[in-house]
Each structure stands twice: as structure tokens, then as C-alpha cells.
Amino acid sequence: MSTGDAPEHPSTIPAEARTHQGQPAGVVTRLLAAALDLVLVSGLLLVSYVGWTMVLFVLQQRDFSVPRPSLAFVVGAYLVVAISCLAIPWSVNGRSYGQHVMGLRVTTRDGEPLSFLRALLRAAVCVFFPVSLLWAVVSRRQAGAHDLLLRTVVRYDWRTWR
Amino acid sequence: MDRPPAVSRDLALDDRGPRGGAGGSVTPVPDAVLGAASLVAHRLGHLGHVAVRVAGPGARLVLDPPFVPFHRRPARVVDALAERGRRERQSTGRRLEGLVAALVPALVGRLAQLVPLTDLVRQSIDLDAVVADVDLDTAAGRIDLDALAARIDLDAIVRRIDVEAIVRQVDVTKVVMEQVDLDAVVGGVDLDAIIDRIDLEGLANEVIDAIDLPEIIRESSGTLASETVRNVRMQSIDADRAVERIVDRLRIRRNARPGGRLPDGSPT
Numbered sequence: 001m002s003t004g005d006a007p008e009h010p011s012t013i014p015a016e017a018r019t020h021q022g023q024p025a026g027v028v029t030r031l032l033a034a035a036l037d038l039v040l041v042s043g044l045l046l047v048s049y050v051g052w053t054m055v056l057f058v059l060q061q062r063d064f065s066v067p068r069p070s071l072a073f074v075v076g077a078y079l080v081v082a083i084s085c086l087a088i089p090w091s092v093n094g095r096s097y098g099q100h101v102m103g104l105r106v107t108t109r110d111g112e113p114l115s116f117l118r119a120l121l122r123a124a125v126c127v128f129f130p131v132s133l134l135w136a137v138v139s140r141r142q143a144g145a146h147d148l149l150l151r152t153v154v155r156y157d158w159r160t161w162r
Numbered sequence: 163m164d165r166p167p168a169v170s171r172d173l174a175l176d177d178r179g180p181r182g183g184a185g186g187s188v189t190p191v192p193d194a195v196l197g198a199a200s201l202v203a204h205r206l207g208h209l210g211h212v213a214v215r216v217a218g219p220g221a222r223l224v225l226d227p228p229f230v231p232f233h234r235r236p237a238r239v240v241d242a243l244a245e246r247g248r249r250e251r252q253s254t255g256r257r258l259e260g261l262v263a264a265l266v267p268a269l270v271g272r273l274a275q276l277v278p279l280t281d282l283v284r285q286s287i288d289l290d291a292v293v294a295d296v297d298l299d300t301a302a303g304r305i306d307l308d309a310l311a312a313r314i315d316l317d318a319i320v321r322r323i324d325v326e327a328i329v330r331q332v333d334v335t336k337v338v339m340e341q342v343d344l345d346a347v348v349g350g351v352d353l354d355a356i357i358d359r360i361d362l363e364g365l366a367n368e369v370i371d372a373i374d375l376p377e378i379i380r381e382s383s384g385t386l387a388s389e390t391v392r393n394v395r396m397q398s399i400d401a402d403r404a405v406e407r408i409v410d411r412l413r414i415r416r417n418a419r420p421g422g423r424l425p426d427g428s429p430t
Contacts, residue, residue: 014392015374017399026402029395103395137409156399 013158017103024142025154029102030133034126036098041082048077079127086123091116095157105157114152122150 013021049067057064069077089096094105094113106122107113114122125132125146132145139148147153226237283289338344 016396020399026399026405028401028405029398032394032398101391101394102398103391137405158395 017156017158020156021158023156025104025156026142027134027136029104029156030136030144030154033096033098033102033104034130034133036101037082037085037096038098040097041078041085044081044085045074045077048081082127083120083123086126087116087120090114090119090122099154103156103158104154106152106154109151109153111153118150118152122146122152125149 049069053067056067086096089100090106091114093100094107099105106119108118129145135145135148136142141147141153143153224236225240226235232238
């Protein structure tokens with residue numbers, strides 16, 4: 001499978017994985033990748049919260065109190081961070097951090113890398129409707145609902161990060 | 163002192179041989195008879211010579227009398243007879259030559275059948291001595307080898323030669339190693355041109371493809387994380403295929419997914 005200017009070279013892929021290279025990815029691997037992405041987003045939010053708290057502690061030493069952001073703010077921050085953590089890597093490298101760990105790559109059906117707009121829309125759909133991924137269980141092409149909507153494919157790709 | 167008679171003089175002259183030869187202990191009768199015959203013949207020859215000298219003018223006068231017309235003289239008759247005799251002799255000679263030409267080959271052929279000439283030559287002639295006397299260099303110098311070679315059909319000869327059999331008997335490797343300056347040969351080879359003709363990139367890719375390079379790198383670096391990631395990836399792929407099989411078994415999908423494969427590589 002090609003992702004633009006990167007030539008496919010099977011020698012960089014372990015021998016036992018070469019038969020799977022370029023095949024549509026299954027739902028288990030994709031769920032694990034999504035879970036890793038969720039962990040990453042949660043970690044970023046947690047680090048951001050801790051950092052924000054420390055900044056407030058430094059600035060408001062007398063009347064310091066632990067910040068209690070509203071639910072809307074938390075949800076908003078989660079949406080922004082999550083969509084950013086998915087859309088930017090997809091448009092740049094075709095794989096989020098979780099997909100990088102699991103050896104997956106997102107492309108169009110033609111094997112081309114996603115444009116930023118398509119990556120942004122896909123990320124939004126994934127964040128708002130994560131259950132759309134489960135459609136891959138019953139899909140003939142291992143495609144989630146967002147893949148069918150945006151005509152994208154997730155394949156096994158064990159090549160090293162470009 | 164009186165001169166000895168002529169016969170005694172001739173005998174004295176002819177008697178010098180036996181005296182100086184065998185010693186003359188026994189008088190050889192055959193030699194005496196032969197000496198008498200020789201003496202008689204000598205005398206007759208002398209008398210004939212004298213007779214010719216005496217009778218010659220008379221005979222010439224008889225055969226060629228000046229008072230007889232030229233064409234009627236007896237000498238002309240003798241000349242005509244001599245001419246006829248000469249023609250007859252020539253004719254007879256020619257007939258004899260024809261006869262000899264007809265008889266001799268047949269005679270020689272028959273003789274060759276009867277006599278083993280080859281054995282006869284071997285027994286009678288010292289061929290080594292004969293050949294030793296032959297100046298072969300001079301004989302060879304007289305031979306026009308160019309003309310001889312031009313008459314030889316070398317192509318036909320070469321076609322009859324089994325070159326492959328000859329080559330099989332030759333240790334070509336040994337000949338090359340001993341006779342050929344391999345360093346000079348290799349030095350004359352344009353290695354750059356050869357390398358330019360080789361698809362080094364394709365060759366390197368084939369070699370790299372044949373070996374599990376990631377495995378080698380992983381073993382050499384000993385990265386625990388990459389090994390863990392690899393195991394997680396493979397196990398997740400196995401889980402994917404297991405889910406596919408379960409779904410197929412539940413007949414949620416009527417047909418197998420296009421391109422779908424089991425973990426062992428076989429189609430679903």
C-alpha cells in the first residue's frame with residue numbers, strides 16, 4: 001500500500017507480518033489503537049490540568065484553591081485535544097499515536113494520505129461517535145461507519161514511522 | 163739378338179696377367195683355350211682390317227664406277243637397300259615397342275603376384291642406409307609447401323576433427339593458469355562498466371528481502387520495547403482474525419470478506 005511518496009519495501013517488515021501488510025485492519029487492533037489514543041488524550045488533559053493548577057498555585061499563593069473546571073469546559077477541552085490528536089497526525093503521517101504503536105495507517109480508498117479537512121472530519125466523527133468503529137465487525141471491508149462516510153480505509157502497515 | 167716371332171710376342175704380352183696374379187702354380191686349361199681364341203680373333207681382325215684397306219678402293223670402283231650413270235651405279239642399289247632396311251628396322255622397332263608395352267605390364271603384374279616384392283625389398287635392401295644417404299633437407303627444400311597446402315581441403319579435414327573430444331582431454335584450467343597472465347587480463351577489464359550494467363539496487367533489495375532484516379536489527383539492538391510492540395501487534399492481528407472467524411461462523415456475513423486471511427495466511 002502506498003501513502004504518497006513513501007515506496008513500499010517489504011524488507012523493513014518482519015517476515016511473519018508480511019502476509020498481513022496492506023490488508024484491512026481488524027476491529028481488535030483498531031480498538032486497541034483507539035484505547036491508546038484515549039489514554040494519550042486523557043494524559044494530555046491530566047497533564048494540562050496539573051500544569052494549570054501549578055501555575056495557579058504559584059500565582060495565587062494566599063487564596064489558592066484547586067481549580068474546578070466546569071463540565072462543559074472539560075468536555076470542550078477533551079473534544080479539542082482529542083480531535084487535534086487524531087486529525088493532525090492523520091493528515092501528516094496517516095497514523096495517530098495509537099495506530100503507530102499498533103502498526104496501522106489511515107488512507108483513502110485509493111491509498112492516498114488524507115487531506116487535513118478529511119482528517120478533521122474523520123477525527124470529529126470518531127470523537128463524537130466512537131461506536132461507529134464497531135461497524136467494522138460486520139463490515140465486509142472492515143470499515144467503520146466513519147470509514148464508509150468519508151471513504152477511508154485502515155490497513156496494517158508495519159513500516160517505520162516516516 | 164733376334165726379335166721373337168709375332169705369336170711369341172703376343173703371348174708374352176698376354177701372359178703378364180697370370181704371372182702377376184694367382185702365382186701360376188697350376189696351369190688353367192680354360193684360360194689357355196680362351197687365350198688361344200682371343201689370339202685367333204685378334205689375328206682375324208687384323209687380317210680383316212688389312213683386307214678392307216686393300217680391297218676398299220677396288221670395291222668403291224666396283225660399286226661406284228665413274229663411267230656408269232649416277233642412278234645406275236651399284237652404290238645406288240646399295241643405298242636403296244639400306245634405306246629399305248632402315249625403314250624395316252624402324253617398323254620392327256615400333257612393333258617391338260608395342261609388343262613390349264603390351265607384355266611388360268602384364269608380365270610385371272604377374273611377377274608382382276608371384277614374388278613378394280615388399281618382403282624381398284626388406285630382406286635385400288638396407289633401407290636405413292638408403293634413407294641415411296638421402297638429404298631430406300634438400301628434398302624438403304624442393305617441396306612447394308604453399309602449393310601443397312593450397313591443394314588441401316582444410317575445411318573438410320577440420321570438419322572431421324572432434325574438437326570437443328580434444329578439448330575434453332586438455333586441462334584448460336591448468337593451461338590458463340600457467341600460460342595466461344590473469345593479473346594483466348583482470349587489469350584490462352573495465353570493472354566500472356560492468357558494475358554500471360548491474361542493477362545493484364535491485365540486487366541489494368533481493369538480498370535484503372531474502373533475510374529478515376528487522377529481526378537482525380532487533381536481535382542486535384536488543385530492544386525490549388520493539389519486541390513487546392511486535393508481540394502486541396501480532397497478537398492483535400490474531401485476535402482480529404479470530405473475531406472474523408467468529409462472525410463468519412455466526413453467519414452474520416453471507417460471504418467471506420474479499421482479501422481476508424487467517425492468521426496462518428490461508429483465505430477465510
